[in-house]
Every structure is written in structure tokens, then in C-alpha cells.
Amino acid sequence: MKLTSIPSLYRNLRRGREILAVLRRYGLADWLSRSQRMPMRNWLKDRSGVPLTQYTRAQRIRMAITELGPTFIKVGQVLASRPDMVGTEIAEELKGLRGDVRPDSETQVRRTLGSELGEDFEKHFKSIDFDPLATASIGQVHRAVLLDGRRVVIKVQRSGIDRMMKQDLEVLEGLAQLASKVESLAVWGPTEMVRQLMPMVMHELDFNRERGSLKQFAETLRDQRHEVIVPEVVDALCTRRVLVMNEMVGVPLAKVFQTRPDDTSATNITKEALPADLGQRLARVYLKMVFEDGFFHADPHPGNLFCLEDHRLGILDFGMTGRIDESLRESIEEMLFAINSGDQRRLTRLIRQVGNPRVDLDHAALEIDVADFVDTFGRQSLNQFDLRGALNQLTEILHRHGISLPNQSAMLLKMLISLEGTLRELGVGFDSLEIVRTYMRKVMIRRLTPGRRLRQARRIYLENEAFLEEAPEQVLAVLNQARLGQLQLRLDPKRFAPAINRLVIGLMASAVFLGSSLLLAYEVSPVLFPDAPVLGIQNVSLIGLLGLLASLGAMTALCLAIFRSGGDE
Incomplete structure (x- = not known):
């Protein structure tokens, strides 16, 4: 027996026991919650003394993830963007996960900066505030001032977080293998779920990826700098575990939405004081990312959006970004056309094409659900269209029929839902779909241009050429195997x-x-x-x-x- 065949759960036994203890506690509470007459029903309680059985299943899942620590919090935050995997109710609850954990001490931060920037790292800065401005599950942010007087923020990776996350993900992979053996859990596809989540979580440990995303967005948004900006990175001071960028001076939209009418603090900005066109500007920026640039910021919630002092829009946190190739973008455009025209058959075909349907997919049931979806939302006028409701129902259909989306498609769906919520907060009466319609007109014009037709013809020619070159050889190989009696049929x-x-x-x-x-x-x-x-x-x-x-x-x-x-x- 090879060592590599030993489940990772047993190679991390101590941490595995801790995780299993938490899961057992909340799993038992979930079982007890199903019976109102169980004598031990209220024995398990949270830290405030409230019985766990009084919470919903989605709330218990969020509480268990929070108790399991930073790695599982980050996994939960990623799952919040995958309602096609976990369902809308659980995804909405997981949005409440916060990565607020005890920050690293000044000694630990100094040790990290010293290992990344050199022991004399302080020579690059006029001052560093070692009291964290914000703390998350993977890193924490500190204010600083460079020698030339520029105000910057330093994002420092938490000490030991990479080793902890790798260990936890190994345990999670082992638990997924065990869960796949249980019939009631296997339907969720735990091993496939973990396989998709692991790279997304591990990528956030490399701050060089976020630095690259920041520089690319700065380039693509260059023509819109009068409306929107992203932080400028200081390349000489950026490493895999340290990211230094200009500080944005302004107020997060999250604070604006939470402001009380009687708040008289210096940073108080009411919704009425925001620029009147901020919502339109936000929608234009993100739709341009999707339909023109093919590269988008995947987390436009109010905490990552700033209203700067000059009333420009600022965007933060580029750890989660998505890319759309031309094929996926055209599929999305066709789905919008199908919804607008009420073509349910075409929409069903596109859903199967974009997603990863199960082998035992009930095609008739899917067509019925899609027909109901088109009948509900395809006939709504622009001023009555419920974008969030439409996206949530679409993800429920995907989850119900076990159709998982590729990571990029799921991130796009999550981005649109989050964007619609932020736009809704910015002001009643703002018609985001009018901007969508404007972009759809541009899409139609672009689809009819000779340049696109030439690119499409070239792609079809190259694909057919490759097929014609490979197909005869593959057919001959199959016939040769059959002649020699070596043809095998493998079944699951x-x-x-x-x-x-x-x-x-x-x-x-x-x-x-x-x-x-x-x-x-x-x-x-x-x-x-x-x-x-x-x-x-x-x-x-x-x-x-x-x-x-x-x-x-x-x-x-x-x-x-x-x-x-x-x-x-």
C-alpha cells in the first residue's frame, strides 16, 4: 500500500479530531432540531447560552465554519459565491461570515516584514502604524508613510497562515473522500466541490496575484480615471506575503449605508451626499469589465467600494477576480437574448452547455423549470424587473438539478448578484437594466461587425482543420485495437x-x-x-x-x- 493512498485525514490526525469534534457537535444539534419532543434537545448551546437547535440549518453551518477557524472561513466565503453548489439559502447565510480574527502582534508583523523585505525594512518608510487598520482571515492591513511622503497601506499575510491552510485543506480533502461514501452526502459531490475550491483558496495566499490584478485593472480602467480608480501598487516593496499600495482617502460605501441620521462624525456621509450618478458609474464600470474587457472584480460589495474625497469611485480587494473568454461571453449574451425573447428551449440548451450537468440529469424536469423561469422573468418590463430574484432563481434551478458551474461562470453570477444589491442600496428608482440594454445594443452591433465574423470563421476553420487531422488517426487506432482484440469497454x-x-x-x-x-x-x-x-x-x-x-x-x-x-x- 502506497503512502500516498493514505487519506490526508489520518496524516493530520490532531487537527482532524478538532474538526470532527466541531462537525459532530453541530451535526448532532441539526439531528436534535428535527424533533420537538427530544428530552436532550436544548443541551447543546452557543457561547451566549442559546440552544443550537433554535437556529436554522444555514445558521448552524455558518456558526460551525466560524468556529473551525480562518481556513474554513475563507472556504465559506468562497462557497457564498457558489449558490449553484450549496443553494441560495446557505449561500446568503455564508455572506455573513467575517474574517475578523485576533490580529498578529507587532512582533509577528515585524518578523514577516523582515523576512520579506529584509531586516532593515523600516528604511523604506517614514513611519508604520503597527495597529492594524483591518484584519481578515488571511492578512491584515497597516497604514504607513513612504520616504517621499506618500500615504500607503501595507497588507501583511498572517504568520503561519499558509501552513495552517494547507493542513486544513488536506483534512478537508480527506473528509470529502469519506463524505463521498455516504449516500446522503455524495449527492453534493464533496470531492468535486473541494477540488474546485482548493485552488481558489490557495491563490489568495499569493499576494503577487493580487498585485498583477491591480496593475491590469489600472491599465483597463485608464480611460475612466476621471470616474473610477484602483490602488497603485509599489512594486519595489511587494512580495508573495506583502503588498504595498496607495491609501484611498474616502469613505467605504458600507459605512455610508450604516450611517445613522444623528451621526455627526467627521466621516459621516449620507446617501444623499453621494454623487447622483454614482450608481450609473458603478454599473457602467462593471458591465464594461464583463462585456468588453473580459476581466472583472468579483466582489463588489459595499465594503470594497469607496467614495473618494473628489467623489470618484474607488475599488479595493482584488484577491478574487474572474476572467471571461470570448466563448463564455457569447454564451452569456445568448442567454440574455433567450430570456428577453422568451426562448426557453434555447436557454435550456445554453444552461447545459455552460454548466456541468450530471449524467442522470432529468432533461424534461429542467425544461419545465426553465420554462417557468422564462415565463416569470422574461415578460417583466425593465422598470419592474427583479434582477436579484432572477439570478437567485436561476441558481436554485442549477442547484436543484445538480448542474455545477465552472469557477469563472459562478464568480460572474456572484458578482452580478452582489452588484445588484449594491446598486439597490445606492438609490431607489435607479434602473440598472437600462444600462444592460445599452450594452446589449453594443453587443448586437459588435456581433455584426466584419471583424468578429472573420475571427469566428478563422476559429471554426482551425477547429475543423484540427478535427480532420486527428479524426482519421483516432478511428484507425480504434479499428486496429478491435482487430487485435484489445478494445476494452470501461464502465463506472x-x-x-x-x-x-x-x-x-x-x-x-x-x-x-x-x-x-x-x-x-x-x-x-x-x-x-x-x-x-x-x-x-x-x-x-x-x-x-x-x-x-x-x-x-x-x-x-x-x-x-x-x-x-x-x-x-
């Missing part, structure tokens, strides 16, 4: 397991029935009623009778199981 045994199990049970029950019948016929001892008949029955083999009853019971249970499943398995 898991798909046939229920049918095979029922076949085996049926054969065993039939064998027991036949054997029991023979025992009864030959009156094999011990027998019942040997001296005198009872109701005309005498010398009945006890073993044969028990075997007969057992086989009839097994056959009856098997028939009921087949009947309940509709004969599909």
Missing part, C-alpha cells in the same frame, strides 16, 4: 451498483426459497406438529418454514424498493 461500477445489489439479493432470495421448499417437501427435522395435524398441517420442517418466510420477506422488500424508485435502478 457505481452507476450499476444498485441494480447489481438488487440482482444479487433477488438471486439469493430465490435460492433460499427453492431450498426451503425442498426442506418442506422432504419434511426435514426438526418438524412442527409431528404427532397430530393442526388445521390439516403436519410434519412441517421448521428450518424450511423460516427460510420460506425470510425469502418471501426479502422478495417483498425488493419489489417495494423497485416500485418506490419507479423502476429506474
Whole structure:
């Protein structure tokens, strides 16, 4: 047995036990919550003394993730952007996860800066404020001033977070392997879920990725600098674990939305004091990212958006970004056209094309749900259209039918939902779909341009050329294998397991029935009623009778199981 075949759960036994203890506690609370009469129902409580059974399942999931620590908080924040995986209710609850943890001490921050920038790192700065401005699950932010007087912020990775996250993700991978063996959990696709989540979480440990994203956004938004800006990075002071960038002087929109009418603080800005066109500007910027640049900021919630002193829009936190290639963008555009025209068949086909449907997908049920979706939202006028409701219902359809989206598509969906919520907060009466319609007009014009037609023809030619070159060779290889008797057909045994199990049970029950019948016929001892008949029955083999009853019971249970499943398995 190879060491690599040992589940990672057992290679991190101590941390695994801690995780399992938390999951067991909240899992038991979930089981107790299903019965109102359970005597021990209120024994498990949170830190404030409230019984865990009084919370909803989604709330208990969020609380368990919070208790498990920074790695699981980051995983939960990523899952909040994947309602196609976990469902809308749980995704909405996970949005409440906060990475606020105890910050690293000044000594730890100095040690990290020294290892990344050199022991004499302070020579680059006029001053550094070691009291963190903000603390998250992966890093914390400190204010500083450069030698030339520029005000900057330093994002420092938390000490030991990379080792902790790698260990936790190994344990999570082991738990996913175990969960895939449980029928009630396997339907969630835990191993596939972890496979998609791991790179997204690990990428945030490399601040060089965020630095690259900041520089790319600064370039793509160059023509809109009068409306929107992103922080400028100080390349000479950036490493894998340290990111130095200009400080944005302004107020986060999150604080604006939370401001009380009687707040008289110096940073108080009411919604009414915001620029009147801020919502339109925000929508234009993000739709340009999607439909023109193909590179978008995936987390436009109010905490990452600033209203600067000069009333420009500032965008922060580029740890989570998404890319859209031309094929995916065209699929999204076609989906919008299909919804607008009420073409449910086309929309169903596009959903299957963009997503990753299960092998046992019920196509008829999916078409019914899509038809209901188009009937509900495809007929709404622009001033009545509920964008968030439409996106949430679409993700519910995907989750219900087990259609998972590629990471980039899921991030785009999450970005649109978050953007719509922020736009809604910015002002009642703002019609975001009018801007969408404007972009759709541009899309139609772009689709009809000769340049796009030439690119499309070139792509089709190259794809067909590659197919024509490879297909004959592959066909000949298959025929050669068949001629030599080497052609093999591989089937997934898991798909046939229920049918095979029922076949085996049926054969065993039939064998027991036949054997029991023979025992009864030959009156094999011990027998019942040997001296005198009872109701005309005498010398009945006890073993044969028990075997007969057992086989009839097994056959009856098997028939009921087949009947309940509709004969599909």
C-alpha cells in the first residue's frame, strides 16, 4: 500500500479530531432540531447560552465554519459565491461570515516584514502604524508613510497562515473522500466541490496575484480615471506575503449605508451626499469589465467600494477576480437574448452547455423549470424587473438539478448578484437594466461587425482543420485495437451498483426459497406438529418454514424498493 493512498485525514490526525469534534457537535444539534419532543434537545448551546437547535440549518453551518477557524472561513466565503453548489439559502447565510480574527502582534508583523523585505525594512518608510487598520482571515492591513511622503497601506499575510491552510485543506480533502461514501452526502459531490475550491483558496495566499490584478485593472480602467480608480501598487516593496499600495482617502460605501441620521462624525456621509450618478458609474464600470474587457472584480460589495474625497469611485480587494473568454461571453449574451425573447428551449440548451450537468440529469424536469423561469422573468418590463430574484432563481434551478458551474461562470453570477444589491442600496428608482440594454445594443452591433465574423470563421476553420487531422488517426487506432482484440469497454461500477445489489439479493432470495421448499417437501427435522395435524398441517420442517418466510420477506422488500424508485435502478 502506497503512502500516498493514505487519506490526508489520518496524516493530520490532531487537527482532524478538532474538526470532527466541531462537525459532530453541530451535526448532532441539526439531528436534535428535527424533533420537538427530544428530552436532550436544548443541551447543546452557543457561547451566549442559546440552544443550537433554535437556529436554522444555514445558521448552524455558518456558526460551525466560524468556529473551525480562518481556513474554513475563507472556504465559506468562497462557497457564498457558489449558490449553484450549496443553494441560495446557505449561500446568503455564508455572506455573513467575517474574517475578523485576533490580529498578529507587532512582533509577528515585524518578523514577516523582515523576512520579506529584509531586516532593515523600516528604511523604506517614514513611519508604520503597527495597529492594524483591518484584519481578515488571511492578512491584515497597516497604514504607513513612504520616504517621499506618500500615504500607503501595507497588507501583511498572517504568520503561519499558509501552513495552517494547507493542513486544513488536506483534512478537508480527506473528509470529502469519506463524505463521498455516504449516500446522503455524495449527492453534493464533496470531492468535486473541494477540488474546485482548493485552488481558489490557495491563490489568495499569493499576494503577487493580487498585485498583477491591480496593475491590469489600472491599465483597463485608464480611460475612466476621471470616474473610477484602483490602488497603485509599489512594486519595489511587494512580495508573495506583502503588498504595498496607495491609501484611498474616502469613505467605504458600507459605512455610508450604516450611517445613522444623528451621526455627526467627521466621516459621516449620507446617501444623499453621494454623487447622483454614482450608481450609473458603478454599473457602467462593471458591465464594461464583463462585456468588453473580459476581466472583472468579483466582489463588489459595499465594503470594497469607496467614495473618494473628489467623489470618484474607488475599488479595493482584488484577491478574487474572474476572467471571461470570448466563448463564455457569447454564451452569456445568448442567454440574455433567450430570456428577453422568451426562448426557453434555447436557454435550456445554453444552461447545459455552460454548466456541468450530471449524467442522470432529468432533461424534461429542467425544461419545465426553465420554462417557468422564462415565463416569470422574461415578460417583466425593465422598470419592474427583479434582477436579484432572477439570478437567485436561476441558481436554485442549477442547484436543484445538480448542474455545477465552472469557477469563472459562478464568480460572474456572484458578482452580478452582489452588484445588484449594491446598486439597490445606492438609490431607489435607479434602473440598472437600462444600462444592460445599452450594452446589449453594443453587443448586437459588435456581433455584426466584419471583424468578429472573420475571427469566428478563422476559429471554426482551425477547429475543423484540427478535427480532420486527428479524426482519421483516432478511428484507425480504434479499428486496429478491435482487430487485435484489445478494445476494452470501461464502465463506472457505481452507476450499476444498485441494480447489481438488487440482482444479487433477488438471486439469493430465490435460492433460499427453492431450498426451503425442498426442506418442506422432504419434511426435514426438526418438524412442527409431528404427532397430530393442526388445521390439516403436519410434519412441517421448521428450518424450511423460516427460510420460506425470510425469502418471501426479502422478495417483498425488493419489489417495494423497485416500485418506490419507479423502476429506474
